[in-house]
Amino acid sequence: MLVSELKPLEEVLGYLDGERKIFLVGCKGCAEACQTGGEEQVLEMKEKLEGEGFEIAGWTVIDFLCEKALVKMKLGAHRSRVSSADSLLVMSCGIGVQAVAAVVEKVVHPACNTISVGGAQGEWPGSERCLQCGDCLLDWTGGICPLTACTKGLLNGPCGGSKDGKCEFEPEARDCGWYLIYERLKKLGRLDKWRNAPPLIKNYAKAQPPKSLRATTFWALEVEK
Amino acid sequence: MKLTELFAKGKFVVTSEIGPPKGVNVQEMLEVADLLKGRVDAVNITDQQSSVMRLGSLASCHLLKERGIEPVFQITCRDRNRIALQSDLLSAYALGIENVLCLTGDYVALGDHPDAKPVFDLDSVSLLVAARRLQEGYDLAGKELRGKPDFCLGAVVTPGAEPLEPQIIKMEKKVRAGAQFFQTQAVYDPRRFEEFMGQVKHLKVPVMVGIVLLKSAGMARFMNKNVAGVHVPESLIEEMEEATDRRAKSIEIAARLIREMKDLCQGVHIMPIGWERLVPAVLDAAGL
Numbered sequence: 312m313l314v315s316e317l318k319p320l321e322e323v324l325g326y327l328d329g330e331r332k333i334f335l336v337g338c339k340g341c342a343e344a345c346q347t348g349g350e351e352q353v354l355e356m357k358e359k360l361e362g363e364g365f366e367i368a369g370w371t372v373i374d375f376l377c378e379k380a381l382v383k384m385k386l387g388a389h390r391s392r393v394s395s396a397d398s399l400l401v402m403s404c405g406i407g408v409q410a411v412a413a414v415v416e417k418v419v420h421p422a423c424n425t426i427s428v429g430g431a432q433g434e435w436p437g438s439e440r441c442l443q444c445g446d447c448l449l450d451w452t453g454g455i456c457p458l459t460a461c462t463k464g465l466l467n468g469p470c471g472g473s474k475d476g477k478c479e480f481e482p483e484a485r486d487c488g489w490y491l492i493y494e495r496l497k498k499l500g501r502l503d504k505w506r507n508a509p510p511l512i513k514n515y516a517k518a519q520p521p522k523s524l525r526a527t528t529f530w531a532l533e534v535e536k
Numbered sequence: 537m538k539l540t541e542l543f544a545k546g547k548f549v550v551t552s553e554i555g556p557p558k559g560v561n562v563q564e565m566l567e568v569a570d571l572l573k574g575r576v577d578a579v580n581i582t583d584q585q586s587s588v589m590r591l592g593s594l595a596s597c598h599l600l601k602e603r604g605i606e607p608v609f610q611i612t613c614r615d616r617n618r619i620a621l622q623s624d625l626l627s628a629y630a631l632g633i634e635n636v637l638c639l640t641g642d643y644v645a646l647g648d649h650p651d652a653k654p655v656f657d658l659d660s661v662s663l664l665v666a667a668r669r670l671q672e673g674y675d676l677a678g679k680e681l682r683g684k685p686d687f688c689l690g691a692v693v694t695p696g697a698e699p700l701e702p703q704i705i706k707m708e709k710k711v712r713a714g715a716q717f718f719q720t721q722a723v724y725d726p727r728r729f730e731e732f733m734g735q736v737k738h739l740k741v742p743v744m745v746g747i748v749l750l751k752s753a754g755m756a757r758f759m760n761k762n763v764a765g766v767h768v769p770e771s772l773i774e775e776m777e778e779a780t781d782r783r784a785k786s787i788e789i790a791a792r793l794i795r796e797m798k799d800l801c802q803g804v805h806i807m808p809i810g811w812e813r814l815v816p817a818v819l820d821a822a823g824l
Contacts, residue, residue: 462643463654467661468706470640471694471721474764480643493702506705510713512618512662512676 312340313404313441314524315347315423320359323400326420326450330397332366334389336411338403339374347423348372348402356402356422368396376407377435383414393417405441405449405456412454413439418499419454421447428530429520445517451508453495458513460488466511469493537606538634538688539803540716542577543742549803550824551608551719551744552815553580554600556591562599568812569605575816578606578635580719580805584615587647594624598631608690609633612641617657618676622666629685637690637719638663638710661709664689668714691715693743694765695723695732703765704735711739719805722748722759724768726796733800744803747793749786749811749818753777787814791821798822 327333335353342348350372357367369392373385386393393399398418401408404425412419427443440459448466449456458464462478462485469489472479476490496502524530542549552572557565572579579600583593597607609628611621628636640660644652658666666676673684691710697703707718723729723745733743748766750756753776756768772789779785794804804824808815 463640463656463659465640465656465659467659467709469702470660471692471697471703472643472764473697473702475698479762479764480645489702490699493699493705497701502701502705506708510661510665510709512658512665515657 312344312428312529313406313443314426314428314529315342315345315404316426317347317352317402317423318421318447323420323422324363327360327365327398327400330365330418332368332396333360334368334393334396334399334417335360335370336376336386336399336401336403336407337370337372338376338407339372340377340403342376342403342407342423343372348407353402356400360400368392376401376403376410377437379410379414379437379439382410386411386415405443405447406435406437406439408447408449409439409441409454409456410435410437412449412495413437416498418501418504419449421449423447424517426524427518427520428524442518444513444515445519445521446514448511451504451511452492453499453501453504455488455492455495457488457492460486460491462488465489466513467508468505539578539608539690540688543717543802547577548798548824549578549717549742549744550576550806550819551578551580551803552576552806552808552812553582554596554812555582555585555809556593556596558588558590560591562591562596565596566599566603569600569603571813572815573603573605575819576806578608580608580610580637583610583612583639583641584647585642587614587642587644587649587652589647589649594628594631594633597628597633601632606635607633608635608637610637610639611663612639613656613658613660613663614641614644615652615655617655618666621658621663622670622675625667625670625687626681626685629687634686635688635690636667637692638667638715639692660691661706661713664691664710664713664715688716689714690717690719692720693718693736694721695729696721696725696767697765700732700735707736708739711741715741717742717744717803719744720746721765722746722763722807723797724766724772724793726793726800728767729797730800742802744805745794745797745801746805746807747790747818748807748809749790749814750776751786751809751811752782783811783814786811787817787821790818794818794822794824
């Protein structure tokens with residue numbers, strides 16, 4: 312299971328700056344359990360955004376967002392509403408955000424931070440990875456995580472070792488994560504997201520499991536078993 | 537002396553570079569440095585180049601400074617977190633080192649300690665941010681410094697990157713973060729370099745074209761295959777192949793490239809990779 316918490320609303324509103332019509336996506340898996348992306352939270356978000364003057368193009372809660380093929384099919388049922396939206400706001404872990412970004416040709420924003428569970432992870436069938444860094448930056452990077460997609464985990468752009476879209480370390484096996492990000496943003500016409508982002512310096516303190524989580528039975532996995 | 541002072545005077549700035557030895561025998565490094573003294577404006581000291589563990593850049597810069605040679609302190613984010621990077625920047629300034637080249641650093645697996653833990657807490661952009669913050673009298677945590685450094689901050693760019701746009705976006709970020717000059721990855725194609733310079737004109741920042749001395753046709757082919765953003769044209773490879781005196785040919789090619797690109801940029805950075813002793817001859821042949 313992945314643990315998530317909602318980002319402060321102001322941060323989410325910052326992502327939506329300049330947009331008007333939003334499609335909301337929740338997840339019936341871990342996010343519903345964490346009360347960050349279940350139906351109840353999606354409807355609360357809908358109300359908050361409408362209160363801020365946004366139009367909600369539609370919403371759906373999918374079980375589970377880490378199942379990319381399912382995400383693609385379920386969002387297919389909402390095709391016209393999704394395509395009428397300026398962007399999608401995804402209320403789930405970093406895997407869910409990346410899975411949605413991979414199947415829709417739209418700007419995708421994260422509504423949550425994925426909290427570190429200190430190594431214990433769920434299983435998902437896709438290629439996306441979430442480091443549970445506690446401070447999701449997928450908004451700036453086209454829904455592709457540079458911490459996991461870039462070999463060096465660089466936050467501000469590619470290094471000099473990117474060649475023909477491949478990472479100079481194991482070019483036969485590794486794409487350059489920043490090349491993927493660049494291609495995605497270019498396709499969406501949103502290179503400005505990266506270009507205008509201030510220099511990112513990560514708060515790695517947030518990548519540690521929080522005290523509040525360590526005190527739960529969830530942390531003590533053997534209790535659950 | 538800061539390189540920015542020379543750029544401001546309109547001087548075509550010349551730098552070269554030395555890799556410290558693996559070990560503590562610094563004799564040869566200092567001999568080479570003496571050879572470059574007076575011929576170049578400053579000498580870069582690489583920071584565990586290609587992730588190969590060796591004598592440190594900071595100590596080597598200090599040794600050069602003691603001999604009256606202006607060093608450029610190369611500092612990478614591969615081996616140190618933000619605490620150590622900021623501390624080394626302060627240490628450099630305390631030793632009189634003013635020119636700093638901020639790099640991300642190669643991945644550890646490419647070097648001789650592939651089992652090491654890579655750091656990359658910061659990257660080239662955020663390292664520049666950190667250096668500038670120190671100059672403003674604060675560290676990255678916002679704590680006030682007792683005495684602040686005053687650097688000339690440099691960065692690198694790869695004009696031959698494919699695609700080029702991501703490189704330029706990152707270059708823009710480096711300029712905004714505080715980069716005052718750029719040294720480039722090796723360039724062998726003046727026409728392509730001219731196009732690149734046209735695309736970064738808006739940044740109004742001095743660019744020093746990078747020249748790597750060709751040692752053989754094999755080396756050129758190796759770089760074409762393995763080094764991102766470096767392309768040696770077939771004509772140069774043939775020239776190297778046919779040469780009876782490879783050193784003389786290497787000098788000739790480097791000098792020709794410098795002459796062809798001199799008017800396009802504000803300086804040249806010569807990376808001799810072992811052939812440091814040839815640098816004065818390259819400069820003679822290039823008329824510098």
